[in-house]
Amino acid sequence: MPRRNGGPRRPSVTDVAKEAGVSVGTVSNVLNRPDSVSPATRARVEEAIEELRFVRNASARQLRSGEITTVGAVVLDIANPFFTEMARGIEDRLAQDDHTLMLCSSDEDPEREARFLRLFEERGVRGVIATPSHGSLNGLLALRERGTDVVLLDHTSPVPDIGSVAVDDVGGASLAMNHLLDLGHTTFVFLNGPLTLRQCVDRRDGVIATLTSRGFDPAEALVEVNLDALNADAADAAVHRWLAETTERPTAMFCANDFTALGALRALRDCGVSIPGDMAVVGYDDVIFASMLTTPLTSVRQPMHTLGWTAADMLLRESEPGRSRQVEFEPELVVRASSGSAI
Amino acid sequence: MPRRNGGPRRPSVTDVAKEAGVSVGTVSNVLNRPDSVSPATRARVEEAIEELRFVRNASARQLRSGEITTVGAVVLDIANPFFTEMARGIEDRLAQDDHTLMLCSSDEDPEREARFLRLFEERGVRGVIATPSHGSLNGLLALRERGTDVVLLDHTSPVPDIGSVAVDDVGGASLAMNHLLDLGHTTFVFLNGPLTLRQCVDRRDGVIATLTSRGFDPAEALVEVNLDALNADAADAAVHRWLAETTERPTAMFCANDFTALGALRALRDCGVSIPGDMAVVGYDDVIFASMLTTPLTSVRQPMHTLGWTAADMLLRESEPGRSRQVEFEPELVVRASSGSAI
DNA sequence: GTGAAAGCGCTAACAC
DNA sequence: GTGTTAGCGCTTTCAC
Numbered sequence: 001m002p003r004r005n006g007g008p009r010r011p012s013v014t015d016v017a018k019e020a021g022v023s024v025g026t027v028s029n030v031l032n033r034p035d036s037v038s039p040a041t042r043a044r045v046e047e048a049i050e051e052l053r054f055v056r057n058a059s060a061r062q063l064r065s066g067e068i069t070t071v072g073a074v075v076l077d078i079a080n081p082f083f084t085e086m087a088r089g090i091e092d093r094l095a096q097d098d099h100t101l102m103l104c105s106s107d108e109d110p111e112r113e114a115r116f117l118r119l120f121e122e123r124g125v126r127g128v129i130a131t132p133s134h135g136s137l138n139g140l141l142a143l144r145e146r147g148t149d150v151v152l153l154d155h156t157s158p159v160p161d162i163g164s165v166a167v168d169d170v171g172g173a174s175l176a177m178n179h180l181l182d183l184g185h186t187t188f189v190f191l192n193g194p195l196t197l198r199q200c201v202d203r204r205d206g207v208i209a210t211l212t213s214r215g216f217d218p219a220e221a222l223v224e225v226n227l228d229a230l231n232a233d234a235a236d237a238a239v240h241r242w243l244a245e246t247t248e249r250p251t252a253m254f255c256a257n258d259f260t261a262l263g264a265l266r267a268l269r270d271c272g273v274s275i276p277g278d279m280a281v282v283g284y285d286d287v288i289f290a291s292m293l294t295t296p297l298t299s300v301r302q303p304m305h306t307l308g309w310t311a312a313d314m315l316l317r318e319s320e321p322g323r324s325r326q327v328e329f330e331p332e333l334v335v336r337a338s339s340g341s342a343i
Numbered sequence: 344m345p346r347r348n349g350g351p352r353r354p355s356v357t358d359v360a361k362e363a364g365v366s367v368g369t370v371s372n373v374l375n376r377p378d379s380v381s382p383a384t385r386a387r388v389e390e391a392i393e394e395l396r397f398v399r400n401a402s403a404r405q406l407r408s409g410e411i412t413t414v415g416a417v418v419l420d421i422a423n424p425f426f427t428e429m430a431r432g433i434e435d436r437l438a439q440d441d442h443t444l445m446l447c448s449s450d451e452d453p454e455r456e457a458r459f460l461r462l463f464e465e466r467g468v469r470g471v472i473a474t475p476s477h478g479s480l481n482g483l484l485a486l487r488e489r490g491t492d493v494v495l496l497d498h499t500s501p502v503p504d505i506g507s508v509a510v511d512d513v514g515g516a517s518l519a520m521n522h523l524l525d526l527g528h529t530t531f532v533f534l535n536g537p538l539t540l541r542q543c544v545d546r547r548d549g550v551i552a553t554l555t556s557r558g559f560d561p562a563e564a565l566v567e568v569n570l571d572a573l574n575a576d577a578a579d580a581a582v583h584r585w586l587a588e589t590t591e592r593p594t595a596m597f598c599a600n601d602f603t604a605l606g607a608l609r610a611l612r613d614c615g616v617s618i619p620g621d622m623a624v625v626g627y628d629d630v631i632f633a634s635m636l637t638t639p640l641t642s643v644r645q646p647m648h649t650l651g652w653t654a655a656d657m658l659l660r661e662s663e664p665g666r667s668r669q670v671e672f673e674p675e676l677v678v679r680a681s682s683g684s685a686i
Numbered sequence: 687g688t689g690a691a692a693g694c695g696c697t698a699a700c701a702c
Numbered sequence: 703g704t705g706t707t708a709g710c711g712c713t714t715t716c717a718c
Contacts, residue, residue, distance in 0.1 A: 353695095355694090355695055355696080356695065356696065356697095357695080357696095367695090367696080367697090368697085368698085370696095371696070371697055371698080372697095374696095374697090375697075375698095399695090399696085400694090400695050400696070402694090402695080402696090403694070403695035403696040403697090404695080404696055404697075405696095406694090406695080406696075406697095407695080407696045407697045407698085408696075408697055408698080410697095
């Protein structure tokens with residue numbers, strides 16, 4: 001950084017000191033403890049700073065004083081609103097303490113994630129917030145081992161000295177199912193994603209548990225349709241196939257996320273199944289367009305902004321002792337037209 | 344950064360040198376020019392690095408060598424897929440040269456933007472890519488003046504020594520209108536946002552110009568409905584109002600973006616106007632859910648990933664002389680069911 | 687209230 | 703091929 005890109009050297013504290021006719025110590029004092037400098041000298045120094053367009057060098061500053069105001073975050077997919085909402089939460093909390101966020105997207109690629117973590121560590125960030133990709137937990141643990149604070153997002157921590165902020169997916173699925181049960185439905189389809197995803201496993205557990213606790217036998221009352229991927233096209237195709245070979249159609253459907261619900265809605269309408277008349281539909285995530293569909297979608301909302309905010313808060317208070325380190329939030333059901341009224 | 348967060352000091356090159364029984368110069372050579380070190384010593388040093396879990400200090404490195412591999416980007420809204428797609432494009436190009444992205448969201452707040460720019464400058468980033476918010480161009484120009492390379496995104500540069508990557512919004516609107524004209528429509532609604540936004544002005548210019556060039560009098564063939572904000576609810580309300588007071592309804596509608604198109608679709612269906620039978624609808628941006636609606640939406644797609652990629656490419660090649668510095672891309676029309684077939 | 691000087695961790699120039 | 707050393711720009715004692 002000693003030279004401007006293709007231009008002359010950037011002015012340093014020494015240049016400012018020379019210009020103002022003071023020592024570098026005094027310049028540093030003006031920068032960091034202005035009250036300890038006489039108004040007259042301070043004015044001269046500030047003038048020189050202005051004159052030379054001096055901008056502090058953060059590298060030198062951090063090297064000398066150890067001051068760290070950057071936090072690194074790695075999320076699974078920066079193009080997914082679920083993660084960007086959380087990022088906003090992180091950013092908002094960090095801004096309160098004049099910290100800033102360095103945001104990266106791992107794309108669920110453990111190698112990419114490792115690369116970013118190494119980068120953060122070299123930069124000496126204040127800490128790292130990460131939504132771990134499959135099997136990448138070890139790298140995070142090692143990072144913590146080496147002295148960098150770590151907070152897990154959307155994933156419960158397996159060890160006590162790493163904090164985590166997650167959402168109760170079992171509870172979220174219960175919310176959805178209880179809602180449909182309360183409306184009077186007795187037969188259900190559960191459109192779920194691959195069981196290699198923790199979220200899908202947890203939500204399935206919630207579905208089964210709720211049915212059982214309400215006196216239903218899942219083997220009787222529940223049809224499970226499984227998808228390879230949590231996207232609309234996969235759901236559309238699967239629902240088409242399923243409708244074609246089904247004789248006794250349930251009256252309610254719970255989808256593992258809103259994208260699959262979208263595909264399901266399309267397929268159902270294609271086949272003349274009216275929503276919510278013939279079939280009540282509930283999604284998960286409450287993404288931005290859930291409320292904007294022709295038939296607005298009932299969905300389980302996760303407190304995304306709060307999740308990010310809390311993770312950042314936890315990181316900044318890392319040094320405080322005796323705090324709860326594994327936080328779990330409860331999701332919330334947003335009822336809209338797609339689940340209709342009691343039948 | 345000298346200490347781990349709450350722990351012991353991080354090992355430095357000196358520690359590694361001691362452990363391996365060599366000098367710091369040799370350690371540095373292993374790190375930066377491994378070929379210049381004998382295999383035996385290199386092995387010893389690498390062992391020591393492993394043993395001590397040594398991680399380079401990026402601040403010291405940058406301070407000394409001036410090496411810079413970070414690029415800063417400020418976008419208007421990190422929660423908007425349009426910007427995150429561009430960010431992915433930036434990231435992908437940077438990765439090719441082993442650079443990394445520091446991404447911030449200005450929320451269209453010039454003060455927030457200024458804060459981030461200052462931060463980037465203090466960090467001595469390789470350069471800055473920014474989607475300028477209203478009236479924030481001066482800060483960017485000053486930054487460039489002080490020696491930091493700048494590339495503008497989604498905004499044409501007003502000065503020759505700042506590069507820019509933008510999309511032709513006039514042309515995009517023409518694509519949409521020509522499509523509707525080609526289908527045989529002769530009367531149109533244009534659902535536009537506030538004319539304080541450059542995009543809205545440009546798209547309006549494109550609409551007017553296209554109608555005129557195809558022999559229509561905009562005053563006759565075009566109804567303009569203006570919104571305060573480019574979101575679905577504003578569009579829904581405005582379209583309801585408009586439908587209530589209109590007697591001669593046009594057969595085609597062009598919306599300034601997909602969110603407004605979504606609101607319009609909802610209002611139209613509410614009022615019994617069928618899509619595309621009674622009204623053909625075209626949106627703008629081709630956001631992810633445009634293809635997933637009950638009636639998939641015809642939309643004007645911007646090459647978002649390419650925009651980001653190109654901006655990053657421009658920044659990395661900043662030093663190369665004689666290159667085109669103001670790039671403008673052409674959008675592309677994605678035809679789907681909402682605009683139907685010829686009438 | 688101000689100045690002189692040490693040193694953060696690293697790289698690169700120069701000895702050997 | 704390896705060691706020694708200066709110094710990047712800054713903050714921070716410690717004198718005065």
